[in-house]
Amino acid sequence: GNSVTQMEGPVTLSEEAFLTINCTYTATGYPSLFWYVQYPGEGLQLLLKATKADDKGSNKGFEATYRKETTSFHLEKGSVQVSDSAVYFCALSDADYGQNFVFGPGTRLSVLP
Amino acid sequence: NAGVMQNPRHLVRRRGQEARLRCSPMKGHSHVYWYRQLPEEGLKFMVYLQKENIIDESGMPKERFSAEFPKEGPSILRIQQVVRGDSAAYFCASSYQRTGLNNEQFFGPGTRLTVL
Numbered sequence: 001g002n003s004v005t006q007m008e009g010p011v012t013l014s015e016e017a018f019l020t021i022n023c024t025y026t027a028t029g030y031p032s033l034f035w036y037v038q039y040p041g042e043g044l045q046l047l048l049k050a051t052k053a054d055d056k057g058s059n060k061g062f063e064a065t066y067r068k069e070t071t072s073f074h075l076e077k078g079s080v081q082v083s084d085s086a087v088y089f090c091a092l093s094d095a096d097y098g099q100n101f102v103f104g105p106g107t108r109l110s111v112l113p
Numbered sequence: 114n115a116g117v118m119q120n121p122r123h124l125v126r127r128r129g130q131e132a133r134l135r136c137s138p139m140k141g142h143s144h145v146y147w148y149r150q151l152p153e154e155g156l157k158f159m160v161y162l163q164k165e166n167i168i169d170e171s172g173m174p175k176e177r178f179s180a181e182f183p184k185e186g187p188s189i190l191r192i193q194q195v196v197r198g199d200s201a202a203y204f205c206a207s208s209y210q211r212t213g214l215n216n217e218q219f220f221g222p223g224t225r226l227t228v229l
Contacts, residue, residue, distance in 0.1 A: 036220075042223075043119075043204055043220040043221050043223050044156070044204065045220070049217065101146075101148075101156075101158065101206075101218060103148075103155040103157075104155055105154060105155040
């Protein structure tokens with residue numbers, strides 16, 4: 001079945017450091033890929049998405065490229081801020097599999113000033 | 114345009130009681146999804162409903178849990194005879210159409226259930 005794997009956290013970085021959070025997926029169909037962010041005490045917010053191979057999603061300085069050959073959708077940001085501290089979830093939606101999302105376990109990011 | 118609303122935000126129940134969680138989707142959305150997030154874990158799909166119909170309940174426990182989305186009013190996730198293992202954050206999401214290439218799910222703030 002479909003699944004999403006993320007790098008384990010927590011990840012702790014200093015402000016202005018480079019961020020990479022790895023995400024790989026397994027899907028029977030041709031999924032859309034998403035990154036969601038969850039700030040403390042809040043629900044999930046869509047950060048970015050990509051719907052086909054080689055698409056790059058970007059938002060708020062974050063980027064992720066849909067790599068079909070490596071079944072990956074790694075999240076990157078060139079210079080993190082303290083306000084980026086949150087839990088990041090990689091997810092896929094596969095119309096051939098069902099109408100629900102499959103989420104990764106989440107990666108907690110802490111950015112220190 | 115108000116987002117997805119959930120209430121209560123926090124709910125405390127004793128073992129054996131019933132818990133009712135409510136979700137009002139975004140205006141114009143007729144597709145609702147419920148997820149459960151256990152401490153330090155990701156979200157797990159529970160059930161997908163479209164007005165008055167359960168489309169997919171493959172992630173919902175067979176006993177004690179039920180969900181509905183009536184023609185009028187919010188979607189309700191009901192947990193009967195709660196146990197400590199039910200303590201979790203329950204998130205509702207809604208979408209305008211069936212989730213697909215260009216139809217994302219919008220999430221509510223969640224209900225944090227604590228079973229004493």
